[in-house]
Amino acid sequence: MNLIVCIKRVPETADADVSIDKSGKDIDKSGLAFDLNEWDSYAIEEAIRLKEKMGGTVTVLSIGGEDSNESLRKCLAMGADEAMRLTDPAFDGSDGLARAKILAEAIRKIPYDLILTGTQAEDDGYGQVGAALAELLGIPHATLITRLEVQEKKVKVHRELEGGLEEVCEMDLPAVLTIQTGINEPRYVSIMGIRKVAKKEIKTLNASDLSLKAEEVGFAGSDIRLEKVYLPPTGEGAEILEGKPEEIAVKVFEILKDKGGLA
Amino acid sequence: MENIEMNFAEKFELYGCFQCGKCTGGCPVSLKSKLNIRRLMMEGILGRISEKISEREELWDCTTCKTCTLRCPRGLKPMDLIIGMRGNLVEEGHIPKTIIDALESVYKQGNPWGKQRNKRTEWLKTLSEEVSIKDYSKGDRAEYLYFVGCTPSFDPRIQEVAKALVSVMKKAEVDFGILGNEEQCCGNEIRRMGEAGLFEELVDGNMQCFESHQIERIIAMCPHGFNALKNEYPQGKFEVSHTTQVLAKSLEEGKLSLRKEIKKVVTYHDPCFLGKQNQVFDEPRMLLSAIPGLTFKELDRSRERSLCCEGGGGRMWVESSSESGQRLAEIRIQDAVELGAEIIATSCPFCVLTLEDAVKTSGNEEKIIVKDVMELLADSME
Amino acid sequence: MKEILVIAEHRRKEMRDVTWEMLSKARQLAEGMDGKIGVALLGHGINSLAEDLRSKAHQVFLIEDPRLEVYNAETYQRVLTQLIIERKPFLTLIGHTAMGMDFAPSLAVHLKMPLATDCIGIDLSGETFSLTRQLYGGKVNATVSFSKNGPYMVTVRSGAFPVMEKDSISGEVISYPSPLSDEGLARRFLQYVDAVIGEVDITQADILVSVGRGIKEADNIPMVKEFADAIGGVLACSRPVVDKKWLPKERQVGTSGKTVKPKVYIAIGISGAFQHVAGMKGSGTVIAINKDPKAPIFSVATYGIVADLFKMVPVLKEKIKEMRKK
Numbered sequence: 010m011n012l013i014v015c016i017k018r019v020p021e022t023a024d025a026d027v028s029i030d031k032s033g034k035d036i037d038k039s040g041l042a043f044d045l046n047e048w049d050s051y052a053i054e055e056a057i058r059l060k061e062k063m064g065g066t067v068t069v070l071s072i073g074g075e076d077s078n079e080s081l082r083k084c085l086a087m088g089a090d091e092a093m094r095l096t097d098p099a100f101d102g103s104d105g106l107a108r109a110k111i112l113a114e115a116i117r118k119i120p121y122d123l124i125l126t127g128t129q130a131e132d133d134g135y136g137q138v139g140a141a142l143a144e145l146l147g148i149p150h151a152t153l154i155t156r157l158e159v160q161e162k163k164v165k166v167h168r169e170l171e172g173g174l175e176e177v178c179e180m181d182l183p184a185v186l187t188i189q190t191g192i193n194e195p196r197y198v199s200i201m202g203i204r205k206v207a208k209k210e211i212k213t214l215n216a217s218d219l220s221l222k223a224e225e226v227g228f229a230g231s232d233i234r235l236e237k238v239y240l241p242p243t244g245e246g247a248e249i250l251e252g253k254p255e256e257i258a259v260k261v262f263e264i265l266k267d268k269g270g271l272a
Numbered sequence: 273m274e275n276i277e278m279n280f281a282e283k284f285e286l287y288g289c290f291q292c293g294k295c296t297g298g299c300p301v302s303l304k305s306k307l308n309i310r311r312l313m314m315e316g317i318l319g320r321i322s323e324k325i326s327e328r329e330e331l332w333d334c335t336t337c338k339t340c341t342l343r344c345p346r347g348l349k350p351m352d353l354i355i356g357m358r359g360n361l362v363e364e365g366h367i368p369k370t371i372i373d374a375l376e377s378v379y380k381q382g383n384p385w386g387k388q389r390n391k392r393t394e395w396l397k398t399l400s401e402e403v404s405i406k407d408y409s410k411g412d413r414a415e416y417l418y419f420v421g422c423t424p425s426f427d428p429r430i431q432e433v434a435k436a437l438v439s440v441m442k443k444a445e446v447d448f449g450i451l452g453n454e455e456q457c458c459g460n461e462i463r464r465m466g467e468a469g470l471f472e473e474l475v476d477g478n479m480q481c482f483e484s485h486q487i488e489r490i491i492a493m494c495p496h497g498f499n500a501l502k503n504e505y506p507q508g509k510f511e512v513s514h515t516t517q518v519l520a521k522s523l524e525e526g527k528l529s530l531r532k533e534i535k536k537v538v539t540y541h542d543p544c545f546l547g548k549q550n551q552v553f554d555e556p557r558m559l560l561s562a563i564p565g566l567t568f569k570e571l572d573r574s575r576e577r578s579l580c581c582e583g584g585g586g587r588m589w590v591e592s593s594s595e596s597g598q599r600l601a602e603i604r605i606q607d608a609v610e611l612g613a614e615i616i617a618t619s620c621p622f623c624v625l626t627l628e629d630a631v632k633t634s635g636n637e638e639k640i641i642v643k644d645v646m647e648l649l650a651d652s653m654e
Numbered sequence: 655m656k657e658i659l660v661i662a663e664h665r666r667k668e669m670r671d672v673t674w675e676m677l678s679k680a681r682q683l684a685e686g687m688d689g690k691i692g693v694a695l696l697g698h699g700i701n702s703l704a705e706d707l708r709s710k711a712h713q714v715f716l717i718e719d720p721r722l723e724v725y726n727a728e729t730y731q732r733v734l735t736q737l738i739i740e741r742k743p744f745l746t747l748i749g750h751t752a753m754g755m756d757f758a759p760s761l762a763v764h765l766k767m768p769l770a771t772d773c774i775g776i777d778l779s780g781e782t783f784s785l786t787r788q789l790y791g792g793k794v795n796a797t798v799s800f801s802k803n804g805p806y807m808v809t810v811r812s813g814a815f816p817v818m819e820k821d822s823i824s825g826e827v828i829s830y831p832s833p834l835s836d837e838g839l840a841r842r843f844l845q846y847v848d849a850v851i852g853e854v855d856i857t858q859a860d861i862l863v864s865v866g867r868g869i870k871e872a873d874n875i876p877m878v879k880e881f882a883d884a885i886g887g888v889l890a891c892s893r894p895v896v897d898k899k900w901l902p903k904e905r906q907v908g909t910s911g912k913t914v915k916p917k918v919y920i921a922i923g924i925s926g927a928f929q930h931v932a933g934m935k936g937s938g939t940v941i942a943i944n945k946d947p948k949a950p951i952f953s954v955a956t957y958g959i960v961a962d963l964f965k966m967v968p969v970l971k972e973k974i975k976e977m978r979k980k
Contacts, residue, residue: 021380022790023867023925025388026948029794036794040390042380087365105771106763128755133789136750137759137771140727144760149728149840152756167847169910170665170752171812173903174848178726180841189910191897196365197372200379200469232768234801236784241795241950247942247958254966257959258973261941264957265885265974268939269861269918272886272978369898370871386870428962591873 010065010159012056013119014089015112015126015138016049018073018080022131033237045080048127052188054195056125057088059159066090068119072100072111078211085209086202087195097215099223104231105137111226112138113145114219121183123164128153128187139187150185151178155192284353286316288346295340295350300580304597306330309340309350316353326366329593331357336464336585337544342576358466358586367466374589375467378474382456383422384589392453395424395431403442406449408485414449416518417487419501421494422457423621429628430621436650437493437515443529443653444522448491454481458492460500460545465586475505482510491518493646495546495620496584502550514546516619516645520555523562530652533565538648539613541571541604541627542578543620556619556645563652569611571604579604581630583622601630609639619645656689659743661734662707663753664695665725666846669703672749672812677710679815680747683778691823692741696733698723701827709822715741719832724843727757729834734761736833743805745783750809751909762807768800769807774814774928783808792927792950812909813932854888856905861887862916864907864934867894868923868944868963875900877964878922881971884978890914892930908933923963926951943967 020041030037045053056067067089071077074096081092095111103111116124124143129136136152143150155175156167159182168176169189216226224230250257265271281287296302296310307330315321325331331354340350361367362375374384381389396405406412418441424434441448459474482490490512492498502512522528538560546552553575561568573579581601582592605627608616618624621644628642658680663670673693680691693711695704698720707714717733734757738746748754750772762769774795775786783806787796800806856862863882869875875895882889889905896906907914908930919937923944924930931954934940942955945962952958959966 020790022793024386026946027790027793036790040388042389044376044380105759106769109759109763131791134787134791135771136755137769140756140759141763144763150756150760151727151841153752165844168752168756170846171670171909172913173906173911174665174846176725176752176846177844178841179844184840190893194369197362197367197375198365199362199467200473201363202365202469204469228801232800232802233770234799236797236799238789238794238796240948241788241792242953247952247955249947249952249958249960254961254969255973257961257966258970259977260957261959261970262974262977264939264941265861265918269885269887269916271861428964589871 010059010063010123011119011121012059012065012067013116013121013124014049014053014056014067014069014084015124015142016053016069016071016080016084017046017127017130017132018043018071018077019046019130019132027240029238029240034235035238043076043079045083046127046130046132048129048131048188048190050195051190051192052125052127053084053087053089054193055157055188058193059123060088063159065122068093070095070112070115072096072103072108081211082203082206082209083198085206086198092209092211094211094213095219096213097226099216099221099227102228102231103226104233105133105135106141106232107226107230109138109141109145110230111219111221112142114221115214116142116146123159123182124185126185126187128189139185143185146185148183148185149180150187151180152187153189154186155189157186280316280321280353280356281319284316284356285348286313286353288348289313289317290346292345294343294345298339298343300337300339300600301333301335301582301592305333305592307333309354312353312357313348313350321357322360325357325360326364328357331361332368332371332586332590333592334585335544335580335582335587337580338549339580342548355464355466359468360466362466368590370589371465371586374586375462375465375470378457378462379470383426384457384461385422385426387426389456390453392425392455393450395426395434398431399435399438403438405438407452408449408487409452409454412449415447416449416489416491417482417485418448418450419458419490419492419497420450420455421492421497421621423625424493425455427621427625429625433621433624433644433646434493436644437646440519440646440649440653444519444527446518446522451481451485458497458500460496460504461584461586461588463500463504464584479506479509489513491515493621495543495550496622499545499549514550514552514555514619516546516555516559517552519649520558523559528562528649528653530563530649532652532654534563534648534652535565536614537567537569537612538615538617539569539571539608539611540574541581541608541616541618541623542575543618543623544578544580544584546619547578548576556617559645559649560617563648566648569613571607571611573607581623581626583620583626588622588625599630599633601626602634605630605634605636605640609636613640615641615643615648617643617645617648656687656744657692657741658684658689658745658747659738659741660691660693660711660747661754662693662695662703663749663751664697664700664703667700667703669706670749670751671817672751672810674710674817675813675815676747676749676810677707678817679776679810681710681818681820683745683776686778689744691825692743694734694737696722696730704827708825708827712823712825714825714827715830716827717830717832719834721834722832725753726839726841726843727760728839728841730757731761731764732833735764737830738765745805746807748807748809750811754809758807758809767805767807768802769809770798770800771809772811773808774811776808776810788928811928813928813935854904856888856890856907857912857914859888859914860917861885861920862890862907862914862918862937863887863920863922864890864892864924865895865922866892866924866930868925869895869900872898872900874964877967881967884971884975887920892924892927921951921955922967924951925949926954
């Protein structure tokens with residue numbers, strides 16, 4: 010079983026104060042910690058569990074600069090066999106579609122049975138790369154996977170729909186699956202584990218290695234152009250309750266009586 | 273596997289064990305947890321220790337209070353065996369999610385509480401404006417580095433203790449500075465959770481930081497940091513004191529003017545990392561006894577025999593595997609209430625947090641409160 | 655005349671809200687450019703749904719085929735490819751839902767059509783779109799545009815566009831032949847699995863106390879549970895709490911959990927990611943407690959409390975308990 014996992018290194022913003030940088034087109038990332046995209050961490054864990062169960066190899070791919078080596082090494086330490094970084098100045102500014110094109114060209118060069126990636130990325134949230142990649146490769150796909158089971162030349166999956174409903178479907182291999190959080194519990198990667206893979210080679214491939222023309226990728230090859238980013242308007246709806254905690258409690262009690270029927 | 277077994281037995285000198293059982297006898301969690309350290313020692317000798325190691329969830333019950341090691345008549349180190357076994361689990365990566373979160377937070381943000389690195393000094397903003405604190409990271413120099421620690425920096429309850437400490441040290445004219453946002457986790461708990469590699473990285477990073485600021489003396493408020501810096505960092509580079517030691521000296525020199533009466537019955541809970549592991553027993557008691565109006569009463573289990581509060585060894589980030597059995601901190605509070613104490617004082621952030629929880633869960637909120645020694649000193653100096 | 659094509663989303667013979675939301679937005683866009691609204695309805699035995707859609711679209715393209723009984727990315731792609739090539743809509747709107755995010759990206763690649771996903775705002779001036787998306791989990795908004803010429807495809811977030819009451823269009827239902835044959839599919843639907851109905855049903859509660867990532871650890875959940883008990887509320891939570899297995903899935907509010915409409919919804923330590931908000935925005939009154947005054951939850955809350963939840967919740971519990979006794 011040859012497994013490929015596509016991952017991305019992203020800044021962690023969930024608990025951080027975020028501000029806009031000078032370009033007006035991104036957030037100020039200084040002072041932010043970076044890590045493997047949360048959805049991708051479930052994807053790599055799932056791939057490694059499959060490998061541990063059925064044998065085979067896990068190859069991890071990521072588009073990005075040298076910074077991305079940190080996340081690729083984390084995957085190697087988790088148990089991936091090979092890591093490849095797809096990097097070229099021409100890749101800068103790639104949207105979801107352009108990223109899918111880059112990944113597809115790299116994947117065409119390796120044997121594969123199953124490709125896993127996160128359902129979306131924490132940073133741009135396109136939620137597009139996995140399904141687009143499948144179409145470029147001409148293979149079936151399914152998104153939002155919360156359970157999977159590889160059978161003879163096919164894979165049976167559970168997709169997470171709205172309202173707690175799940176769809177069960179199966180598809181022929183090879184296929185692309187985009188993984189939803191909570192499918193497993195990603196393992197911890199120790200510092201010793203990282204040190205053990207510190208010397209392992211991370212192959213890099215650039216645009217010409219992938220036979221990609223500059224106009225197919227990056228800004229030129231993207232359908233979406235980012236014009237500007239800004240902080241969303243906040244608190245417009247909420248009336249802020251002020252005062253000491255005890256005073257606020259009185260107000261909350263009144264609201265509960267009035268609106269919630271609290272006796 | 274065989275290789276690992278041999279490593280365990282040799283690395284932790286298990287062959288010296290003659291199964292006297294003093295370790296388990298002294299273990300504060302053995303009564304309610306499956307954890308049986310004597311049996312682990314034997315399994316190690318028999319080469320059966322790594323069987324189902326990932327299913328031994330009771331390994332996370334150990335508080336690393338070190339009673340087993342301190343009581344071993346052969347001078348063996350049973351506690352280190354547990355930490356070593358945890359190390360194996362950490363290497364495999366299959367450890368409780370809450371432990372993973374704490375370790376990853378330390379790696380990324382330099383603290384186990386999931387807070388941003390650059391917010392470490394936010395607590396200073398709540399100090400009154402007249403109080404200025406020296407900051408090495410801004411070029412200041414001082415006699416002592418006050419190593420604040422993660423919990424005092426980020427936990428709202430312990431920030432109060434840190435603030436009390438700052439006010440006491442200022443009044444006692446202790447010349448101190450902090451590392452500002454350059455400070456990071458000391459690694460004491462990290463090592464005890466079995467993440468030896470991360471501990472090494474923290475030591476390297478902190479040593480470089482200390483050296484760059486030419487630090488010679490360190491004051492630690494948290495006994496866990498005190499223990500790591502004093503015993504587990506490279507020796508001979510700097511001198512480490514606990515806050516109670518520094519202030520006891522100030523008291524002797526007459527620099528601590530404790531004027532305001534605290535007419536309360538107070539007892540003292542010895543933190544494992546300060547007391548039994550580092551023999552700092554007298555200083556906190558000296559300080560408490562110097563407070564006018566205060567009646568000091570000793571708990572039955574005190575000093576070397578002090579009962580662990582279950583806050584150490586990573587237990588701040590993982591629940592005990594045993595469903596049954598009373599929390600030790602609740603027993604501690606019960607003992608203090610029965611003693612007639614109105615205040616249970618201690619001098620460790622984790623002890624303050626676990627004891628305060630226990631006051632609530634045991635329904636003793638009306639009867640007793642938990643205070644750090646520093647808070648009582650600050651109250652008496654007002 | 656330009657056409658906007660909306661891909662209707664339905665499941666188990668029921669239209670899903672996002673369909674009406676898209677049609678409402680399509681109406682607004684169509685009015686601005688003198689365009690027409692078409693809606694594609696793929697399925698089997700859904701004539702009544704087609705009738706329902708007539709009020710909101712000029713043309714309802716009904717593709718009836720037993721092979722379309724349930725959604726499948728592959729069958730949808732085949733049917734929609736033919737329909738879109740034939741109709742040449744200027745804009746195709748699809749929900750950014752478990753269904754839409756599954757088929758839109760591959761369909762767009764197949765049709766070589768520029769796609770913008772998960773949009774919460776669509777503005778059109780002349781032929782140029784200006785779209786609003788969210789980045790970094792909703793921490794910032796972004797304005798994006800297409801760098802290629804249309805026709806275009808956009809997926810829209812559930813709940814982003816309000817359903818507006820407008821005069822009925824009384825459009826016509828046009829049956830469209832299905833291009834599907836019995837040739838084998840690479841992806842095959844097997845079954846639906848319903849969520850296990852547990853002991854609690856958070857959708858039935860008048861007062862819900864919902865806890866999020868801000869609770870930090872499992873140990874702190876009982877504190878919120880006690881508060882919920884003190885005010886006769888039911889405990890619920892956001893997704894991260896379920897992912898960490900601190901509360902069971904049946905307590906989860908949001909797109910992947912339950913949609914709730916209690917009289918009062920109290921959000922504690924919940925930042926307000928859209929997946930969560932989508933599941934609770936129908937609540938009568940929303941009270942949010944968060945220490946970050948910029949948390950998006952405050953923009954959907956009726957009342958906000960900017961405070962450390964660990965300090966606030968115990969006081970709320972005690973004080974309200976006390977007042978209820980009186």
